[in-house]
Amino acid sequence: MPVSIQFRQALGKLVLPALILVACGVILLGKADRPLIEKLRMQTADLLAPAYGLVAWPQAKLRWLSGNLQDIRNLEAENIRLRAENVSLRHWYDVAAALADENAALKSNLHWIPDNAPAFVTGRVVRDTSGLYARAVLLAINPDTAVRKGGIALDGSGLVGRVTEVGKRSVRVLLITDSSSRLPVTLESSHAAAIMAGDNTALPRIIFYPQDNVPIEGERVVTNGEIESLPAGLPVGHVHYVRPGQPVVVPAAALDHIDILRIFDYEDTVSPPDAPGRVPLPNVGRTMSLPSQFQSRPDQGLHG
Amino acid sequence: MKNFTPPPIRPGIHPRSGLGYRIDHGMRSSVPCLFVFFVALVLSAPLNLPGQVELMPAIIMAAIFLWSVFVPVLMPSIAVFMLGIWVDILSFGPAGVMLLTMLIVHGIALSGRYTLARVNFFVLWFVFGVVMVGVTALQWVLCSALALHIVEFLPFVFETVLAFGSFPVLYTGFVWTYRFVVNNADPS
Numbered sequence: 001m002p003v004s005i006q007f008r009q010a011l012g013k014l015v016l017p018a019l020i021l022v023a024c025g026v027i028l029l030g031k032a033d034r035p036l037i038e039k040l041r042m043q044t045a046d047l048l049a050p051a052y053g054l055v056a057w058p059q060a061k062l063r064w065l066s067g068n069l070q071d072i073r074n075l076e077a078e079n080i081r082l083r084a085e086n087v088s089l090r091h092w093y094d095v096a097a098a099l100a101d102e103n104a105a106l107k108s109n110l111h112w113i114p115d116n117a118p119a120f121v122t123g124r125v126v127r128d129t130s131g132l133y134a135r136a137v138l139l140a141i142n143p144d145t146a147v148r149k150g151g152i153a154l155d156g157s158g159l160v161g162r163v164t165e166v167g168k169r170s171v172r173v174l175l176i177t178d179s180s181s182r183l184p185v186t187l188e189s190s191h192a193a194a195i196m197a198g199d200n201t202a203l204p205r206i207i208f209y210p211q212d213n214v215p216i217e218g219e220r221v222v223t224n225g226e227i228e229s230l231p232a233g234l235p236v237g238h239v240h241y242v243r244p245g246q247p248v249v250v251p252a253a254a255l256d257h258i259d260i261l262r263i264f265d266y267e268d269t270v271s272p273p274d275a276p277g278r279v280p281l282p283n284v285g286r287t288m289s290l291p292s293q294f295q296s297r298p299d300q301g302l303h304g
Numbered sequence: 305m306k307n308f309t310p311p312p313i314r315p316g317i318h319p320r321s322g323l324g325y326r327i328d329h330g331m332r333s334s335v336p337c338l339f340v341f342f343v344a345l346v347l348s349a350p351l352n353l354p355g356q357v358e359l360m361p362a363i364i365m366a367a368i369f370l371w372s373v374f375v376p377v378l379m380p381s382i383a384v385f386m387l388g389i390w391v392d393i394l395s396f397g398p399a400g401v402m403l404l405t406m407l408i409v410h411g412i413a414l415s416g417r418y419t420l421a422r423v424n425f426f427v428l429w430f431v432f433g434v435v436m437v438g439v440t441a442l443q444w445v446l447c448s449a450l451a452l453h454i455v456e457f458l459p460f461v462f463e464t465v466l467a468f469g470s471f472p473v474l475y476t477g478f479v480w481t482y483r484f485v486v487n488n489a490d491p492s
Contacts, residue, residue, distance in 0.1 A: 016381045016411050023388065023404040030399025031450060037399045044393050048345075055349045127350045129396045130357060136396060172396070179455070200456055257352070 042167035049170045052126035120264040121145040135178040150229045151263040158235045158252030184226040189219040203248040215239045215247040336371040348394040362467035366474040372413035384410045398450040
């Protein structure tokens, strides 16, 4: 279509403002329809997950190699330390075995119902998606495994985070250090309940602890079974005071370089029983129908 | 009506515009956009570089700024928009914020290019620094507003400083690319 030069110039000048308006629209869309954006991003991440895995693999090998070399260098000192540790561990093993026996005896006397063993899948961390305002990692998983939103991620030594987005071949785990992470925890020695709140730094804060029962430096922090998908007693870390009156949790998990994670599915391990006298509510969108004894029967009519 | 072809800007011998020439020309002129595309792709991979998260916006902003000032034909607005979408998909921040800031940097560079293309390098560096400060502040305000709480300010300061510091290196790379890779692509 032949158009005049002036018209084309005017059109050219309008392109950038129009695109900026569209960008504002994208921002609003991202706020209004979060699932759409998340789906798009997870699909892209799914596509790129094998490539990211390829990048991560040589790094892991290299780290393994350098770790090996370092181990060889201080073999002597390590041996001495291990021997000493072995002696103390042997002592603890005896204690633990005795306690386990006692525990088993007590449980059998009390008719203890054992917990279900939770199902888990293991995956390699392929990408750190932490941005300026989020702490999260992307995990490659087998497409056949079922991982649900809300799964609990643990590494070898403690709680790492929760699954927030699930794709076909990758899942995104929001770390406990993220600023939107709030988890109920129990402080093991002082028996206080508190909330562990991430703030994008390496050490999440402890908030809402009882004022007459302050956290003790160095005591263990474990999860507290108050939310359904997170069972009680998972190790989180230990308390540390960065300055007086500001307790933080030093996470037990190595959050700065996470390599392999296990995702546990604790959903519906404990489902609350129906309370007596509880009336099941009708689904939204369906009209409420009267119980059968109050319904008028068409064959009987009003006069019986 | 007879068609008048304008005289070539650079008179001399021109290669025949066959298929090979057109492919070569296309590759050369898509270097700026491909550069931004691959920077976004590579820096979102798990390389474990220190400051990797802040490095990506710094490099992308500097590249868009330089190409928009000196050769806006090779960094058109629509390409900046597409690249912005790409960067946004790869990062997990609030959607559209990176896109908007990239477009704003492009717009500023485009509107001031008749002045900026002539000034001394150090003045250009300073102007880029000022633009980055403004854009990063806007990014911080938007992120805080979308997250409904004040997000930490320090990473944004780090991003600005990193962009400011890496500008001379990127400028050198830009000049080299412009002289030896792109400039052979004669637009006539």
